[in-house]
Amino acid sequence: MLLLLTITFSTSLAQQETQFTQYMFNGLVLNPAYAGSKDVMNITVAWRNQWAGISGAPQTQTFTIHAPTNKGRVAWGGLLMNDQIGIHRNVRAFGMYAYRIPFKNGTFSMGLQAGYIFQQSNFTQLNIQQLPDPNFQSDYSEAIPEFGVGFYYYTNRWHLGFSVPKVTGDLFSNDPRRLNNERHFYLHGGYVFGISDAIQLHPSILLKSIGGTAISYDINLNAVINNVIWLGTSVRSFNTVNLLVQIQLNQQLRFGYSYDTQFTGFSQIRNNSHEIMLNYFFKYRKEKVVSPRIF
Numbered sequence: 001m002l003l004l005l006t007i008t009f010s011t012s013l014a015q016q017e018t019q020f021t022q023y024m025f026n027g028l029v030l031n032p033a034y035a036g037s038k039d040v041m042n043i044t045v046a047w048r049n050q051w052a053g054i055s056g057a058p059q060t061q062t063f064t065i066h067a068p069t070n071k072g073r074v075a076w077g078g079l080l081m082n083d084q085i086g087i088h089r090n091v092r093a094f095g096m097y098a099y100r101i102p103f104k105n106g107t108f109s110m111g112l113q114a115g116y117i118f119q120q121s122n123f124t125q126l127n128i129q130q131l132p133d134p135n136f137q138s139d140y141s142e143a144i145p146e147f148g149v150g151f152y153y154y155t156n157r158w159h160l161g162f163s164v165p166k167v168t169g170d171l172f173s174n175d176p177r178r179l180n181n182e183r184h185f186y187l188h189g190g191y192v193f194g195i196s197d198a199i200q201l202h203p204s205i206l207l208k209s210i211g212g213t214a215i216s217y218d219i220n221l222n223a224v225i226n227n228v229i230w231l232g233t234s235v236r237s238f239n240t241v242n243l244l245v246q247i248q249l250n251q252q253l254r255f256g257y258s259y260d261t262q263f264t265g266f267s268q269i270r271n272n273s274h275e276i277m278l279n280y281f282f283k284y285r286k287e288k289v290v291s292p293r294i295f
Contacts (some may be wrong), residue, residue: 017165017166017184017208017210018048018058018060018062018081018083019048019050019236020046020048020062020275021048021234021242021244021258021260021273021275022046022244022246022256022258022275022277023188023206023218024188024190024202024204024206024220024222024295025044025246025254025256025277025279025295026044026046026062026064026277026279027152027161027188027295028044028064028066028077028079028096029062029064029079029081030150030161030163030165030186030188030206031111031150031151031152031161031162031163031165031186031188032077032094032096032097032098032111032112032113032148032149032150032163032165033098033109033110033111033150033151033152033161033163034066034077034098034109034111034150034152034161035066035067035075035076035077035096035097035098035109035111036066036067036068036069036074036075036076036077036098036100036109037066037075037107037109037152037154038066038281039068040067040068040281040282040283041065041066041067041281041282042065042066042067042279042280042281042282043063043064043065043279043280043282044062044063044064044065044277044278044279044280045061045062045063045277045278046060046061046062046275046276046277046278047059047060047061047062047275047276047277048060048062048273048274048275048276049273049274049275050260050273051272051273053272056085056086056087057085058083058084058085059083059084060081060082060083060084061081061082062079062080062081062082063079063080063081064077064078064079064080065077065078066078066096067282068100072100072102073099073100073101074097074098074099074100075096075097075098075099075100075109076095076096076097076098077095077096077097077098077113078094078095078096079092079093079094079096079113079115080092080093087121087122087123087125087126088119088120088121089119089120089121090117090118090119090120091117091118091120092115092116092117092118092146093115093116093118094113094114094115094146094148095113095114095115096111096112096113097111097112097113098110098111098112098152099111105155106153106154106155106156107153107154107155108151108152108153109151109152109153109154110150110151111149111150111151111152111163112147112148112149112150113147113148113149113150113165114145114146114147114148115145115146116143116144116145116146117143117144117146118141118142118143118144119140119141119142119143119144120139120140120141121139121140121141122139123138123139123140124138124139145168146166146167146168147166147167147168148163148164148165148166148167149163149164149167150162150163150164150165150186151163154295156192157191157192158189158190158191158192159188159189159190159295160188160189161186161187161188161189162185162186162187162188163185163186164183164184164185164186165184165186166182166183166184167183182210182211183210183211184208184209184210185208185209185210186206186207186208187206187207188204188205188206188207189204189205190202190203190204190205190220190295191203191204192294192295198225198226199223199224199225200223200224200294201221201222201223201224202220202221202222202223202224202294202295203219203220203221203222204220204221204222204295205217205218205219205220206218206220216236216237217236217237218234218235218236218237219234219235220232220233220234221233221234222244222294224294227248228247228248229245229246229247229248230244230245230246230247230256231244231245232244232245232246236260239262239263240260240261240262240263241260241261241263242258242259242260242261243258243259243261244256244257244258244259244275245257245258246277251281252280252281252282252283253278253279253280253281254277254278254279254280254281255277255278255279256275256276256277256278256279257274257275257276257277258274258275258277259273259274259275260273260274260275261273
């Protein structure tokens with residue numbers, strides 16, 4: 001029980017936003033300005049099992065959808081996420097709006113998101129006997145409104161974005177049993193290098209800051225082979241190494257898998273985090289062919 005409580009509360013406070021290894025293929029989970037950047041309707045479903053085999057370890061299911069409008073300047077998106085960590089459950093439902101300004105060599109997008117975070121904590125399952133805290137003697141459930149903002153510039157070769165997905169933080173909740181809802185700041189970017197006609201390299205970086213804490217980061221490198229196979233690796237704050245593979249099954253469907261191995265911290269939670277992703281691209285018109293995008 002002590003291990004469960006330790007993992008549950010340290011994870012909830014130190015890593016409130018879900019950590020995705022394949023975030024570079026599903027930018028909407030980080031930045032609402034990413035909406036419409038694929039130029040066709042795109043649906044992504046993802047499942048992450050972190051620290052597999054540990055009781056109360058995080059498990060997350062995500063559904064995102066986004067598309068540009070017919071005129072192209074405006075794009076919309078939606079995010080639905082179920083995040084379970086021990087006795088705590090967060091369900092997030094957001095709608096996104098992005099306005100895109102075309103430039104000669106790229107596109108600048110400004111995005112907004114709004115929705116609710118539904119928090120639930122089943123404290124009565126803990127069966128605490130030695131510390132009879134009244135806050136733990138009943139379950140907690142609350143719907144908290146939340147807003148976010150983001151900016152994203154992208155060309156055919158490089159991209160750069162900044163976002164604050166949770167602007168209001170704890171403004172709309174005073175319940176002492178809630179999980180702290182700290183503001184998160186993301187800065188992400190990358191560049192595509194053409195090595196040959198068959199191989200492209202896409203290094204990228206994600207910088208993350210939670211409230212006033214120190215900055216953490218993901219440094220990634222993906223090799224794209226014939227626009228069909230993505231092979232990648234990343235380092236997360238020099239304590240986790242991730243391996244990933246994505247396969248373009250056809251023009252519209254892409255499958256991805258990643259594996260994380262942690263070499264510091266609890267020995268019980270090393271070498272066993274998994275993430276699966278399916279990405280589907282729609283076609284608006286028959287004459288428009290969907291080309292696999294690097295980012």
